[in-house]
Amino acid sequence: MQKLFFAFIFSFLIPLMATGNTLPAAEDINNLAKTAKETVDTFMRDSFAWRMEYEYSGKFINKDSREKLRELAQKAGDKLQGIIDSQQQLKGRIEDYTGDDWEERYGSTGLWRSLSCSFYAAILNKSRIGFYLALAADQPQQNEMLNGVLSQIELLNTGEAKFLSADAQILKGQIFAVFSQGEPVYKQLAIDLFDSPAIRPYLLPDKVLRIMLERAKLGI
Secondary structure, three states: OHHHHHHHHHHHHHHHHHHHHHOOOHHHHHHHHHHHHHHHHHHHHHOHHHHHHHHHHOOOOOHHHHHHHHHHHHHHHHHHHHHHHHHHHHHHHHHHOOOOOHHHHHHOOOHHHHHHHHHHHHHHHHHHHHHHHHHOOOOOHHHHHHHHHHHHHHHHOOHHHHHHHHHHHHHHHHHHHHHOOOOOHHHHHHHHHHOOHHHHHHOOHHHHHHHHHHHHHOOO
């Protein structure tokens, strides 16, 4: 009888222990955020010359520049997608967890908020890198890729990602500015995004400068 009692107890304890071991921890969340930042920083550093070449010339001076930017953007984008997938899995597991200690584990500690912020930041950064990947492509593939980036930006239309609204709108405006080279109607759409009152509360000095540069490239 005693053996049956302990067997019964362990039949509950073992699954609970296994579940506890698979719950996302601070280390899991922080490591993904750190890797995402390192990936973006590496891309921005290594691609600086070719991004600036396009920024100030409006084109790539030679085929080699285009190809090098494409390779860097593809590599960084693929790595970020893997991170985003992992973050999404962790986010889902946290949100599905119904234990009484949820607040103690993820609420008061700020872990859920930290994961959400880094998750949406990774999506935005992958979209930014996707923008450069598209610039390195020829038509009609370029427009197809830019439309793909626009679809990705829509993932940021959530209250959780409100803190990224200005960055997302600016990137969307940059894409419309590229579209305007072939379809002038997009020029006004880009201007409307850059001038949107909705993003003004979120504009930091670097974003104001970015908008000024984009408007200058549009000739306004």
